[in-house]
Amino acid sequence: MRTLWEVLARQRDYRLVLSAGLVSLTGDWILRTGLAFQVYLMTGSTLASGGLLLASFLPLVLLGSLAGVFVDRWDRRRTMIITNALHALGLLPLLLVRDENQLWVIYLVILVQGCLQQFFRPAEQSLVPLLVEPRQLVTANSLNSQTNDIARLVGAALGGVLAAAGGLPLLALADAATYLVAMGLLLAVRHRPGRVIVERVRGVRAAVQGLRDEWVEGIRICVGGPAMRLVFVFGLVTGVGEGAMSTLFAPFVSAELGGDGTAYGLITSSQAVGGIAGGLIAAAAGSRFSAAKLWGFGAVAFGLIDLVMFLYPLFWDGLAPAFVCMIAVGIPGAFLTAGLMTVIQRLTDDASRGRVFGALFAAEGAALLVGIAAAGLLGDVVGIIPVLVVQGLGFFVGGLVVLRRLDILTPDTSRSEVAV
Template structure:
């Protein structure tokens, strides 16, 4: 608890970044929830609703890796400020959407926001290690993971309310306001990390070739050495599982559990409750455990609880085990995210961290798309439960592998700090 208290009270710049992330993520959930409702109301088409997912998933695959090159070249604080400003501007076309004929504007806005996010996420994850002491990094990452769950709980509820009362225009204005607030918080960050000077290449062609070389270097780092290869493979395997989960969990609740839309929404959101608790626990224990250990244990427990959720309908009728399981899975989920993020940050140096995160996010985005496509086909052919079981096994086996390779995943300074 001491490190948790110190990070929140003494690390002013980190506190501002954390608050900015919470505000903007809440706005994202408000918009995401409200638009999902309105697109279906305007079109009456599930295919049109699926287009929102496609518009948000394509940029990580197509742009994520390249965006990391720019993140390593630019000041990361300034990158986050500018992307927040652009986010607010990009939302303005939603004010012109009044009927189905303007639905393309919604897709364009979601596409633009997702493109901007490919610059913001690597910049944020690369900036955090410079805002806290090294021994506090795991605690900081645990708090970061918790903000997404808090934002999900608040934003989803507010988004549903605004969608029912104010329409798309109100959703856009509220989300834009959250980005402006987040930008103001980031402007208060005083820390200016020393950035490596980027050698300017004369002419367009040499500049393009240099950027290509830096982009390839980021991918090479992700695939070089047993530690980074393990990180990369884990992200791809679990990314496929997340795609499967996002596609088949609603049919699972309906067909296997007998739940309705309300039950699905409540079961899904209940994971955020566990995530908030888990984030606090992980933050409090951050200085006592190796990051790789927390990652591995979190992945194993996450997989086991998911397997229990998916398999219990074969032996037991009722919805309450699903509610309990989704709350419980939030705890190891927080451990998994905080531990994995800390390991990646410690395995990379500041000069290349943006490219590494960009490449990892791109690979995970592609894996999610593969999982979504595969689940859509295999769910009908093999069955919902067998395909979902593969998702749980991916996390469980991945966690076992992580725990078996702790020595290669923990840099020397991680072990020294824990022993101190």
């Protein structure tokens, strides 16, 4: 608890970055929830709604790794400020949409927003270790993981209300306002880089070659040392599982649990409750444990709870266990996220952290798409529950592997693997 107080009360710059992330993420959930409602209302087509998901994922897969290279070249704080400003401007075309004939404008806006996000996320994750003391890093990452849960609870509710009250224009203006507020908070951050991270190259050919070399280096770091390889493979395996989960969870609630749309929405959002509780616990006590153990035990518990949730309909009727499991799984989920982010930050140095996060995010995005496609094909062939069980097993087995390989993750995680 003392470390939590120190981080929130004494680390002014981190507090500003955390607040900016919470505000902008709330806006993201407002737009995401409201757009899903508006597009279906406008078109009556689930295919059109699916296009939103595709438009949001493509930038992660195609741009995420390369964006990380630029994040390492640029001032992270300035990158986050400019990205927020561009986010706000990029929402303005939504004010022009009147009917389904302009659906392409919505897709284009989501695509642009997704591209900008590929610069923001690695910059944020790379900046955090520079704003807190090393012993406070687990606590800081625990608080970061909470922001998405809080934003989901607030933003998802507001998104539905704003969509019903004012449609696309109100959604766009509300989301743009959150980006401007976040930009103002980041402008107040005093941290400045003490050196130029990457020397500038001259000439088009040299510039392209430099980008290629740095991009390749980011991928090499992800697979070059045993600890980073473990991080990379864990992300791929669980990413496929999360893709399957996102595809089949609604059919699971409907076909296996007998729930309606309201039940699905409530069960899905209930995970945020556990995530907030877990984030607070991890932030208060996480510094007492190694980041690798938080990651490993968090993944094992996450997988076990998911397995219980997916298998109980075979023996028990009712929705109550699903609510309990979704709330409970948020707690180890917060441990997992905080531990994993801390391990990655400690395994990389400041000069390469952005491109490593970019490469990892891109690989996980590709894995998500594989999981979405595989679940769509296999759900009807082998059944919903067997496919979802694989998702739970991925986290469970992955966590066991992490705990078995603590020797490569601790206590030497303070030493970067970049040189491996």
